[in-house]
Structure formats: C-alpha cells, structure tokens
Amino acid sequence: MSQFFDLFAYSFFQNAFAASILISLLSALIGTYIVARKNVFISGGITHASFGGIGIAYYLGLNPxxxxxxxxxxxGTSIEWITNKGKMREDSAIAILWSLGMALGIIFVFLTPGYAPNLMSFLFGSILSVGRSDVLLIGGLTLLTALFFLLAYRPILYTAFDPEFSSINGIKVTFYRYSMAVLVALAIVVxxxxxxxxxxxxxxxxxxTTALLYTHSFKRIVGLAALFALSGALIGLxxxxxxxxxxxxxxxxVLTLQYLLLKGIDLLRLQRRRNTAE
Known part of the structure; x- marks a missing residue:
C-alpha cells in the first residue's frame, strides 16, 4: 500500500488522480441526464461514431x-435533428450513426498511407497517459457543464423527462436538447x-444505475453517482x-463489482422486509 502512495510523487500519477476526480464529476452530471432520458445507448452511439472522426483525422494528418x-x-446534434425533424425513432438514429461512424473510421484508418496507427489507446484508453493539458481540458469542461446545470437545472430536467410538456410551458426545448447533446458529445470525447x-x-x-438503488431524485443521483464513480476510479487505479x-x-x-455488491445487499434487505411482513 505504501508503494502505491509513493506514486503520488510522480506527475503522471498526479495527472491520473486529478483526471479521475474530474471525470467522475463530469460523468455524474452527464450520465444522470442520459439515464433520465431513458436512453443510455445515446452515449454508446456518440462514442463509437466518434471513431469515424479519429479515422478521418488520421487520414488528413490532424489531431485524432x-x-x-x-x-x-x-x-449528438444529428441524433436530435433526425429524431425531431426526420421523424425517426431515437434508437434507430443512434444505430445508423453508430454503424456509419465505425465504418468510416475503419475505412480511413485502412486508407491512411504509411504505418498503420496504433488504435489500442483509443479503444481501451490509458488514464496513466493523461497529461497536464488533458487535465486542464477536462477541468474546463467539467466547470462549464456544472455552471450550465446550475443556471438551467429545471429546464434541463424538464426537457429530459418530458419535452412535449416543456414545450407547452414555454421552455426552449430545442435549445436545451441541442446544448446538452453538445455537452454529452464533448464529455465523451475527453x-x-x-x-x-x-x-x-x-x-x-x-x-x-448504482445510485438508482437508493434514490430517484435527480440531484441525489448526481451526488451518489459522483461518489460511486470516484471510489470506483480510485480503487480501480x-x-x-x-x-x-x-x-x-x-x-x-470495480464499478461493476460495486454495483453487484450493493444490488445484492439491496435484494437481501428487501427479502428480510418481506419475511418480517409475513
């Protein structure tokens, strides 16, 4: 254990630790919004579609x-547009853009002249390779997202749960949905x-999902999700x-084990209540 704490003397581990904290907070805010919309695969669609941008950037010699x-x-914005203007189901739009992005990424990586790029870091990541500039970027986006949630908490909440009702009550649904689509996309990329x-x-x-075991309040889910994400990140490191x-x-x-453990405890507690009631 002491050897683990000795790692804090190194800048790469300091960056990884800071990134863990910031990403935990960012994912708590963005992830809770995604869960509130009852479509967690929108993050999967955006994530995998972004591989198309990585492939094209490699081909053009740009920053992936x-x-x-x-x-x-x-x-992210196309999913919103296709769903609202194109009269297509959201899951169908996600599936199409997910597949298109992955296909374009594979094609352009294959067409890139010279040595084929190593894509392992993009597919599996490496928090220990995060630099100071990455930490500042993640911190800036986390701050921007937190400020947006503080200033527009109720419109974000209402448009996530019931956009039609929100529109009837004069809330600018299009603005908030597209703004959140951009924030979700950027949070995923960083x-x-x-x-x-x-x-x-x-x-x-x-x-x-772990936070939902204990509460259905949006604010409390954000707080608990941040706590679970942070503990999972630190234990995972x-x-x-x-x-x-x-x-x-x-x-x-670790996050998965954490959920399974707490879910098991929750099921045992419910079973005891049923036995007591009988």
Missing amino acids: FLGAAVFAVLT SIRAMGIILVLSLFTIPQ YVAYAMNIPSGAAIIF
Missing part, C-alpha cells in the same frame, strides 16, 4: 481527438483519452497498479 470531438458533436471508446459507455451508466493490468478496464471492473 479533434476529429473525434467534431464527429461526436455532429453525431473521457475517451482515459477510458477508451469501448469502456466509456459503462462510465456514464454504471455509477448512475490501485487494482491496476497491484495487478499490473490496464487502468481503464480495472476501473470499470
């Missing part, structure tokens, strides 16, 4: 994360660096260090 950000924002494309969906879903395994996978594994 810039390409991912542009593609993620376009995907999290890819740490968690990878394959694991980001879990980060924006598991802590919120320790497990990754102790077992010498990828940190992103370790964090998701």
